[in-house]
Amino acid sequence: MGSFLTFPLMTAPDCYELPSYEESSEDEEEADLASELHKANQRFCKSIVQEGMRSRNEQANFDGYRHNWSEVVDEMKKKYPQWTPRDFLNLRHQFKVFDSNDIYLLDFNDFNKALDYNQDNSSPEQRRAMFDSVDTHHYNSINFEEYLQLLNNFNIGTPIPRAPKTEAIKDPVCLDIISDVNKADPFIGMCHGLF
Template identity: 90%
Template sequence: MGSFLSFPLLTAPDCYELPSYEESSEDEDEADLSSELHKANLRFCESIVRQGMRSRNEQDNFDRYRHNWSEVVAEMRDKYPQWTPRDFLNLRHQFNVFDSNDLYLLDFNNFNKALDYNQDNSSPELRRAMFDSVDTHHYNSINFEEYLQLLNNFHIGTPIPRAPKTESIKDPVCLDIIADVKKADPFVGMSHSLF
């Protein structure tokens, strides 16, 4: 009567029995394993979430640096009087260059690259000890202010080189366009939505 063909069963279907749960020792081992895995997962996820939260906080700090750079430099000059405002700008560019993950944080490997770039000859053990002394929350990463503190400890009074490849980024065509925009009178600028 239906629209599907049906055939009578010629053999009995296979039936699988579920294991009995009376054996408590295996279940307890399984429960212990599950709880240990859960704890390990929470520890792993907690470090990732904390790293993400710290990265967002550092992004807010870098936004503050962009908008209030003169105030930030004044604060930094109080802490590090041997560096000029240009040195702080160069250090900020360096930090951005060595922040390969774009998290606004440097891990130990990137910090080593920064010290190598600054021609520091200290031992890896000393570098690690200094890094750990600043990384008090054990995130295995440092922010820009901690980076300045470490460079101050390693390079007291030494000149800071410019960030690599910052001069070669300037495109002559873009510079010509910027020069033309500077020369434009206010009416032309408003008609082209430059203001």
């Protein structure tokens, strides 16, 4: 005998059966809608995930540039002999300034701003053709090395106009960039080496 009281079963326990489930046309429509939404979500998220992965790779490249800058410059100098090591450094900083999304990639709008800043007079169609020629994977963005390739194709001799010696700046694009830098959060400015 145990410590619990036991009672014999006088009646059989009640048993409930689930009713047979018949799919209605509404349920099929909801399932089709859910399936289509899932497919659309996958297509949309795929590009976002790919861009995030590419951004992380480019961030790692930029960190590598910082740690091995002299070797990187030597390699770049072989491809682009017209530019000096200081030009490459300026290009790297310029690339980060024009990277509006801070993902280490430039989209076509960022690229247009960079060309406008460099006073390039090519047409939008020419710019798009050049951008697409380098963006072979159709990511709609370019990394730093592809950016250098494009600037080289545009035959920009000195990639960045040197900082003006006087306060009289008449270039509106340059004024917009200086204004954006002045409005930047101090922490972000320090991250980009503006201080």
